[in-house]
Amino acid sequence: MKKVIRKAASLIVIGCMTMAVSGCGNSSGRQVVVYNWGDYIDPEVNKMFTQETGIKVVYSDYANNEEMYSKVESGTVSYDVLFPSEYMIEKMINKDMLAKLDLSKIPNYEKIDERFKSLPYDPNNEYAVPYMWGTMGIVYNKTIVNEPVDSWNVMWDEKYAKQIFMYDSERDSIMVALKKLGYSMNTRDEKELEEAKAELIKQAPLVLAYVGDEGKNKMINGEAALMLAWAGDAMLMLSENPDLEYVIPKEGSNYFVDSMVIPKNAAHMEEAYEYINFLCRPDIAAKNAEYIGYSTPISEARELLPEEVKNSDVAYPSENITSDPLMEMFNDPSDIISVYNSIWTQVKSSS
Ligand code: N2P
Numbered sequence: 490m491k492k493v494i495r496k497a498a499s500l501i502v503i504g505c506m507t508m509a510v511s512g513c514g515n516s517s518g519r520q521v522v523v524y525n526w527g528d529y530i531d532p533e534v535n536k537m538f539t540q541e542t543g544i545k546v547v548y549s550d551y552a553n554n555e556e557m558y559s560k561v562e563s564g565t566v567s568y569d570v571l572f573p574s575e576y577m578i579e580k581m582i583n584k585d586m587l588a589k590l591d592l593s594k595i596p597n598y599e600k601i602d603e604r605f606k607s608l609p610y611d612p613n614n615e616y617a618v619p620y621m622w623g624t625m626g627i628v629y630n631k632t633i634v635n636e637p638v639d640s641w642n643v644m645w646d647e648k649y650a651k652q653i654f655m656y657d658s659e660r661d662s663i664m665v666a667l668k669k670l671g672y673s674m675n676t677r678d679e680k681e682l683e684e685a686k687a688e689l690i691k692q693a694p695l696v697l698a699y700v701g702d703e704g705k706n707k708m709i710n711g712e713a714a715l716m717l718a719w720a721g722d723a724m725l726m727l728s729e730n731p732d733l734e735y736v737i738p739k740e741g742s743n744y745f746v747d748s749m750v751i752p753k754n755a756a757h758m759e760e761a762y763e764y765i766n767f768l769c770r771p772d773i774a775a776k777n778a779e780y781i782g783y784s785t786p787i788s789e790a791r792e793l794l795p796e797e798v799k800n801s802d803v804a805y806p807s808e809n810i811t812s813d814p815l816m817e818m819f820n821d822p823s824d825i826i827s828v829y830n831s832i833w834t835q836v837k838s839s840s
Contacts, residue, residue: 531780721783741815
């Protein structure tokens with residue numbers, strides 16, 4: 490989990506992709522077209538997959554679920570493997586966009602811990618293979634914030650004006666405001682959503698920037714006091730800067746599981762199965778989890794991680810956390826998406 494190593498590695502990926510496009514490095518002519526979140530794979534893993542199988546990986550990334558969905562829906566590229574979060578899987582199932590999986594083609598599926606199976610978005614384990622999981626919380630710099638941090642309220646504290654990074658994501662930002670108010674992140678109550686909007690508009694002048702993956706380096710460099718962050722990104726940041734801490738606010742937060750799925754119209758189904766199976770192999774899942782900082786749902790892989798990672802409360806909080814009623818998974822907000830979109834447009838235009 491080293492920033493410098495990561496940068497060098499991403500250049501290698503670009504090199505491999507150029508090779509892949511020109512057909513170098515694989516004699517089989519087989520390929521798999523993968524679309525994943527940014528900073529969400531060890532580039533070595535893709536190289537190893539090609540070396541072992543002869544299947545070239547055509548890889549690109551996205552910043553959030555919504556960006557992925559629009560790209561897939563537009564149909565400009567036909568993808569074979571995607572990595573949506575739970576609420577987006579639910580939406581894509583409802584829109585009939587996902588292939589029903591033949592789990593006999595993913596023998597390593599049995600390695601995945603039972604607690605990550607049969608979740609509400611895919612109760613019969615028909616569509617999604619869990620990839621990484623985690624929580625969302627606050628990363629803060631102890632040299633600037635020298636008071637205990639245990640509530641979302643700190644992200645609204647004027648003392649930290651222009652020292653706060655929010656995440657450039659509609660769903661996650663509205664979640665924070667709803668939880669701060671003590672509401673469910675899945676509320677359909679328009680009055681509660683209005684209140685959340687007012688909170689985010691109130692917060693906007695205090696926000697230094699609504700960031701994406703680039704926020705991590707900025708926090709590492711001490712450029713802000715507080716940042717809304719996923720635990721996996723927190724792992725990376727904390728390992729680079731000992732002044733940083735991660736906390737899940739007492740009002741509760743999001744617990745997510747990102748999974749691998751195959752779109753119904755995938756052109757390379759067999760290759761997609763091989764790729765997913767490879768990522769579920771415990772040694773590969775461990776290598777990947779160590780590099781990206783996120784939490785593997787495969788205990789056998791967790792066992793292979795360095796002590797400080799596998800025993801970390803940030804990456805592997807107590808199992809109770811996933812049954813804590815204040816920790817929620819997102820469900821599909823399609824029925825109120827226009828309310829969500831309008832809140833977010835108003836928040837962003839007030840910042
Ligand atoms: C990594 C994205 C992680 C996604 N940049 C969390 N759901």
